[in-house]
Amino acid sequence: MRLPTRQSLLPFLRWLPSVNRKKLSNDALVGLTGAILALPQSIAYALIAGLPAEYGLYAAIVPVIIAALWGSSWHLICGPTAALSIVLFTSVSPMAPPGSETYIGLILLLSFMAGIFQWLLGLLRFGALVNFVSHSVVLGFTLGAALVIALGQLPNLLGIEIASHPTALATVLNLGQHLSEIDWPTFAVAGFTLVISVLIKLLLPRWPALLIGLLAGSLLVLLMPEQFAHVGLVAAFEGSLPPVHILDFNLNDITRLLPAAIACGMLGLVTSLSIARSLATKSRQFLDANQEVRA
Template identity: 65%
Template sequence: MPRLSSLLPFLVWLPRQSGRSLLQDLLVGLSGAILALPQSIAYALIAGLPAEYGLYAAIVPVLIASLFGSSWHLICGPTAAISVVLYASVSPLAVSGSDDYVTLVLLLTFLAGIFQWLLGMLRFGAVVNFVSHSVVLGFTLGAAVVIALGQLPNLLGLDLRSQATALKTLESLLSHVGEIDGPSLALGVATLLLGLALKRLRPRWPGLLISLFSVSLLAWALPSWFAQVPRVPAFIGHLPPLSPLPLLDVESMLRLLPSAVALGMLGLVTSLSIARSLSARSEQLIDADQEIRAQGASNMIGAWFSGSLSSGSFTRSGLNLEAGARSPMAGVFSALWVALFALIGAGLIAHLPIPAMAGGILLISWGLIDHRAIRALLRVSRSEFLVMLLTAAATLLLELQTAIYAGVLASLFFYLKRTSRPRVQQVCEGEADVLRVGGSIFFGAAHYLQARLQRCQGPQVVIDARQINFIDYSGVDMLHREARRLQRAGGSLTLRRAPLQVIEELRKLEGQEACPILFED
């Protein structure tokens, strides 16, 4: 049974559901679907996909992630940041919206899903911890700016080619500022202002949906003013179609592989961060490896059902928790409600003005920026704040997947810089110099500690090793060399209260009898 429950985790919680809890989850799922409809369409347009693919990404991937994940409240689906990276990764390879473009997006989704699933199977859940929160904040800040700049042409009624970076997009906008279409600008600004007002006055209402509906109604009621404003392309309503992927196209797979790894990591970091924050409020334990496997499976299977890459959605997951979801069935019902709308409500989507959608996306972009966390980061850690700024700058200047790698490298650099200088306090006890060392003695810190040992004046040196939790070969070799140097000078090197693991590592190098280091309890 434990083996079966690990393969089919929904068998643990599904039999416990009652009619009352299922009804509650059904209503919560409806609320989530209402929120997901305009968001999913907006994210599809951000990713350069036809509108219906946003709905497809909110159906099968959400079903798989809800049934096989470990969180009760995490809801997955298309997100703004993921959509931006998808567009930046695939747009240089094909014309956005074309059949080739859609195929490459789905292939990229499949590859990212394989990467995520393998990490989960190998129990590498801790790998996502290498993408620090400051990197996520910086990437999200930069992505919000990229999203906003990318939607300004639609808001202003301009037909401009997409650019590789945010700065080139801004340059293109400034060169066409005299071609702004007034009716398009009016609809876009009206959507943005109405959405902001609803968010401030009625934060629990589906403000994006209401603002899009209201502005679309206005455009329909005044055809003499807004007839020329472009609308979202119509599509035939049906359930997500099967999309066979060109898995034998090795060249395309190799070109997409770096983006797949970056997107996979970004999706996992986002999803696990949301799941952990929600579990702290619901007092639920999260199995990180199971969640990673579920995310990977949702993208692997979802790609075959026309679903682009999905990850955890903070807005939908937060709504799930606040609305009182009893189980992951709320996510299942949400996907089924979206499927119902995709089947019978496709005609309504065709009435949405593209400038209004652009205004809604600008509203989403503003909501992406975590202003409070950024201010807190500045107060707590200047180095982490610098990592955030570097990641944000890289997001604006480089390709987005490259920006993620740059942020991770910056985080690792500052981490290694901190750990390469362990805490050392020096005091004198008679003729002995005592160094109280706190931290790990590894290859990055060995040189610093060796320099501190050689500054000691007396021949007798004692290292208070109570707070040394790890030592590698470089540290062992350095301490042996320093002990022999002190022996030749008529002194000694003593480790006081060293952990057993540290003592064993030090004695391995030359054997217990030949170890030049003394140990003291």
């Protein structure tokens, strides 16, 4: 049996000595750009998953550091995604009210189980199995998740409060019955923000379009308080590290969450590895799929 080497346990030792001032300055600029783009996206993903906004920031920080140090890809940035957010919400919302302490605990337990599943696949060198999932399957699931997310956010865009439904058709029918209740100031802020984001993306593709759109919408509300004072806001959150708690390994919860944990684990692996393979092909990098899975 071959003992693990120092570089296999600490893979970042392979590339860390080659970092120089020029590479560091370029990476710092790209890192700042990525952080600016991830800020509004991670908050949105947390809200889609039924979590407080700060949990999106936690998920955008910790996985990136771990993936950079222990992953094999030179370019891939890991973090929360829209597809995983909707899977988390649909899996855990029937078990607890979204946003509650019980709900957050179940989300963390589900994430832990998905991580253990991914780590075991990498430990057993099953990373190559992800290659057998076709791109069409990933694309179909991603587009389906995008449709569900868009329908789920329409009530917020229109300023309507309706109960959540398990199917897209039920959501559309229920939304149609409440169209007369549209809050036009809320719709105006949402539309203005969306238009600014799209225009920036088209005209200045290198600029952080989503962040500029959020700032523009916020500025609109700030400059016209009489018209937009009642528009709903994202709940305030403290800029602090997440509280440390021991997970509640309830056997009943583990049994109910196990299928969702496997689904989240496989979805995360397929999406991240497909992106990593695409980037590795362009940069002519040899990608260690098993190491990427373990990370």
